[in-house]
Amino acid sequence: MTVSRGTRALKRLLQQAIDLRGLDLEGFRHWLTQQLPFWESDPVFVQRASIRDLRRAHPELRALERAYRRATAADEASPQGARLLQVEEELSRTGKAIAGLSAAMVRAEPGKQPGLQRKLDAFQDRQRELRQEQALLTQESPPRQELLRVRAELQQLRSRLGLERAEGDLAELLTHQGQRSGHAGGSFEQQALELTWSFIVPDLIGRESPEATARLRVLTGVGLGAARTELDQLLIRLPRRPEQPVEVLALIEVKRNPNDLAHGFLRRQENLSWFTGESGHYDPSAYRTRYFRSGHFDREAVHEQDGQRFVFSRASFRLFRREPGLAQFLRRLYFITRPGTLAGISASALARIRHRVATDERWFLQDDSSLLELLRWCQSLAEPLEAPDVLRIYCSVPGRGRQVLVLHRS
Secondary structure, eight states: OEEEOSHHHHHHHHHTOOOGGGOOHHHHHHHHHHHHHHHTTSHHHHHHHHHHHHHHTOHHHHHHHHHHHHHHHHHHHSTTHHHHHHHHHHHHHHHHHHHHHHHHHHHSOGGGHHHHHHHHHHHHHHHHHHHHHHHHHHHTOHHHHHHHHHHHHHHHHHHHHTHHHHHHHHHHHHHHHHHHHHHHHHHHHHHHHHHIIIIIHHHHHTTOOHHHHTTEEEEEEEOTTOTTOOEEEEEEEOOSSTTSOOEEEEEEEEESSGGGHHHHHHHHHHHHHHHHTOGGGSOHHHHOOSSSTTSSOOSOEEEEETTEEEEEOGGGGTTOOBOTTTOSBOTTEEEEEOOOOOOSSOHHHHHHHHHHHHHOTTOOTTOHHHHHHHHHHHHHTOOSSOHHHHHHHHHTSTTGGGGEEEEEOO
């Protein structure tokens, strides 16, 4: 593994940033032109764009969808609308009950089958009654008849254009993408754990005795029974006496995408206020649970890992203090991330932009009006503090830049 850290490394990341918050129209067009080849290597993006282009090529589809929405509204406002909705919902529940009982009949012992059959017969009778009522209400409701006509026409058009098949392919791609993402996340978390032992532990303990080093542990997924406190890693020192509170030496936040550093930074600032008892810097109601009824860290809490119990109290976090002149917790707050272009917005916001570009039928790269609308929307996604701002904060204090570790692929 290759790791870069320190002020110089962070400043290189900042120099390479393309901060959407400050781009003009031409700068944004250039940025999109650079992004499109990467996005188009993603099968999900390609499939969404294919659906977008299909819809663009058939304006009659949008017209029919508008007609369907109008017909739906008219049906809901009709005298029969409310009851038709109730009947549909009950038919759905009845259908599920019939399917469940039919499956149970196949598995049931002979002695239990008569009872199940009686229940099944009752639900089937109720299903017939509901269908008869539905047919009668539909016959009395011109808005419902129009809705059914437009719905059938829309379904036929979607099928003829291949839209249903294309959307089904997209759903399958999304399922596979989610599975791959989960495997990649686990691999990076394991690498981050190795970095903590290789780089962060030597930073903090120096040349301590082997006995002191043997009392170190790295805990993962620490929540302590409170809300908003799922911590990626805590480097702790065990007490000399069992069941005494541990001492926290470092809090390590792990972010696969560097654009998510700001979210982690802000959340951990709030968490550290809660852990250290600075009640003016967090909302107690957001931390209130059945264990912490007051919403404050006012009692000991336990984290269990690998069959061992680790006790925490407010004193466990006594080494964390706000940075003089900055009013933020920096010392002992570490980040592990990967290299990437800082965009001035979070990874989730970038995903929203990618999704909109792939699905918005109105935007075109060469159309200034639609592109300006897209730019303004993109810039509205930025939060007051974003990843470039966090790196500048760490660069502003000597030595703190070493607390952001960037893991490069070998």
